[in-house]
Amino acid sequence: MTLMDETTRGRALERLRTLVGMESPSRDVTASRAITDVLAGWFETAGATVERVPAEAGVHLVMEVAGAGARAQEAPLLLIGHSDTVWPRGTLDGDVPWVEVGDTVRGPGVYDMKSGLVIMLAAIELLQGRSHRPVRIVVTCDEEVGSPTSKNLLRQVVEGVDGAIGFESPHPDGALKVGRRGSTRVRIDVTGRAAHAALDPGRGVSAIDELVDQLLAIRGIIARASEDVEVLCNSGTISGGTRANVVAAHAEAELGLRFIDADSEHRVLTVLDGLTPVREGAVVTVETLSHRPAWLASAADRALLERVAAAGAPLGLHVTGRPAAGAGDTNLVGSLGVPTVDGFGPLGGGAHAASEHILLHTLYERVELLAAVLG
Template sequence: MTTSPAAQHADHSSDDIIALVRELVSIESPSRDTAASARIADVLSARFEAIGGTVRREPTSAGTDLVIDVPGTGDPLLFIGHTDTVWPVGALDGEVPWVEDGDVVRGPGAYDMKAGIAVMLEALRTLQPLAVERRRAVRVVLVCDEEIGSPVSGPLLAARARGAAAAIGFESPHPDGALKVGRRGSARVRLSVTGRAAHAALDPEHGISAVDELVDQLLAVRRIVADPALPGPVLCNVGTIAGGARTNVVPAEAAAEIGLRFTDPDTERRVLDALAALHPVREGATVTAEVLSARPAWRASAQDAVLLEQISEAAAGVGQRIEGRPAAGAGDTNLLGGLGLPTVDGFGPRGGGAHAVDEHFLRSSLHDRVALLRAVLTIAAD
C-alpha cells in the first residue's frame, strides 16, 4: 500500500461532522428494529451516493444491510461498520440524551459506532476531487445486527469481502487511540431447561424444577470455563436468566443466555463441545445448549502486522503515530481476520462508555481519524 498525505481539500468543520453524527444518532436504531434500520439506511444511502458511491441495499430478517462501492484504483479496501445500537428507542429522550460538553459528545450509539461511520464519509468526501488513479477503491459494508452477534449478516461477510485487499473496522480504538489487531472470539449460548410443572405444596414430588436444574447447570458451566486444562482463558458472563411464573408452581421452563469470550480457537471448540454435552442432573429434565451467534477468535497474523505497518507509515506522513495491539471485545472483524484477510480494527474516534449511559466520543479525535484514513487511501503521484 503506497500512501502519501492527501492533496489539499476543503475541510468540513468539526461542527459539520458533529452535525452528521447527530443526524445518525437521532435515528434510534436498536438491533432487530427493521423499520429504524430502513430509515438510517435511507439517510446513509443518500450520503454515500452524494460522494460517488454505488449503493446496494440488502434487506434481511434483521434489518437493512448496505454494501457501497466507491471508485478508485486497485483491489478495494473493505470498510466494516454497523448501524444498529444496544439502545432501545427512547434512550435519546431518556437516560442517554445528546450532549455536547466541550470536547466530549454523548448520545446513544454515538461512540459505538455512528461517529465511525461519519469518519468514513468525511474521508471519502474529501478524496472525491482526486482522480481515481490517486485514490484507493473502497467497499463499505454496514450491517444491521452487529450488536447481537451478526447472526444474519455475519455469514454474508465472506462473500462481501471477496476480492478485497484488506479490511478496516470502524469500531472504537483502545483508549489511547491504538488500533485493534487481533480480538477475542465470542459466542452467545442459550441454555434451556425443561422440567415438569406441579403444585409446589400439594404434590411437589410430581414436579421437576427447571429453575433448580438451571442453577445446577450454571454451576457446571462455571466448572467448564474454569478448567485449568483449557489451552486459554475464558470470560463467561451469564447475561439473562428467566424461568417460572408463580411461587406455588414448580417451574417447568427456565433458560439463561451466556456470553463467552475466547483467546484461541481450540479453547472455544472445547468449551462449546462441553456445553453441548451437558446432561440433566434430575431424571426427567432436559437440557439443551443452543449457539445463538459466534465469532471466531482472531489471532493477529503476519499479514495483519504488514497492514498495520502500512497504516503507521501513512500516519507518520500526517504527523501521527499509530500503534496496534489485541483487544478483548469481539466484532465483525473477527470473521475477516479469522479468514486470513489482512485486518485491523479501531478506526473510530477515541472516547469511552460503549454500551453504558456515559457513552461518548472526543470531538478532537474526529479530524485525526479523518486525516489518517485520507492518508491511507491516497496513492502517491509518480
C-alpha cells in the same frame, strides 16, 4: 495529502449531527430505511455505487468506490461499519441529548458508531481527484444484536479484498484493535417433572436441581479449558420453578462465553452441545443465542497495522494496536483470515451509556489517517 480545512470539518460535524439525530435502534426497520437512505445519498454523491440489501432487521448497505490513478487496479480495502444503536427512540429528548461543549460531542450513537460512518465518507471525499485504491464499504443494520441477518453478507463482501478496517471505537488511549475475543451466548434449558414437594416428592424431577448440577459441570469444563488459554464464562440469568412446595418442572440459564482462540472455543462449545442429564427423567437442551467467532491476531493482521502506522507517521500520528475483549463484526472477518484491524473510530467513551461522547479533533485525525491509508 490535503488535510481537512474548516469547511470539510464543519461538513463532517454537521453530518454527524444529522446521523445522531436520526435515532436508529436495532430491529427498527423504518428507522433503518431512513438512515440508510441518507447514507446512500451521501456516498453516491461522493462517487460510490450503492446496493441496498433488505433484511428482516432493516437495510444493509454495500458500496463500491472505484480506484483512481496509479492504484486503480489494486484489490479493494473493505471498510466495516453499522448503522444501528442500542438506544431506543426518544433518547435524544431524554437522558442523552446532542451536546457540543468545546472538543466534546455527546449523543446516542455518536461514539458507537455513527462517527465511524462519517470518517469513511469524509475520507473518500478527501481523495476525490487523487490517486487511490478501490474501496468497498459494508454498513450492517444489526451489529448491536449480534448481526443475525448480516453474517452471510459479511462472508460475501470479503471476497477479493486486500484487508479490512472496522470503525468501532478504539482502546481508551486510541490504540487500534487487532484481535478480539470470541463471544457466544448460550441458553441451558432443563425440563423436569412437577410434583408436590412433600406429598409426592419421588414422582418429581427437579429442573432446578438438574440445572445447578449442569452449571457445576460447566464450571469444571471452563476450568479445564482455561488451563491452556483463558476462557471466560458469566452466568447472566437463571430462572425456574414456581413455588417452594412444587418440584420445579422447568429451569433455564443464559451464559456468556468469551474465547481468545478458535481451538478453545471449539472444544468448549462442542462439550456444551453434548451435555446430558444427570438425573433420570430430566431433559437438557443447549441453544446458541448468538455467536461471534474468536479472532486471534495473525501476522497478516499485524502487517496491516504496520501499514496504517506508516501512513499515519507523516501526519504526526503515532498508531499502535493490541487485542480487545469486546466483540463485533470484525470477529467474523478476522477469523476468516482476512487481514483486519478495528477501532478506527474517534477517541471518546461511554459506549452504551448516558455519558457517550467523542473528542471531535480525533474524528478529524481519523479522517486524515484513513485518506492516507487509501491514497
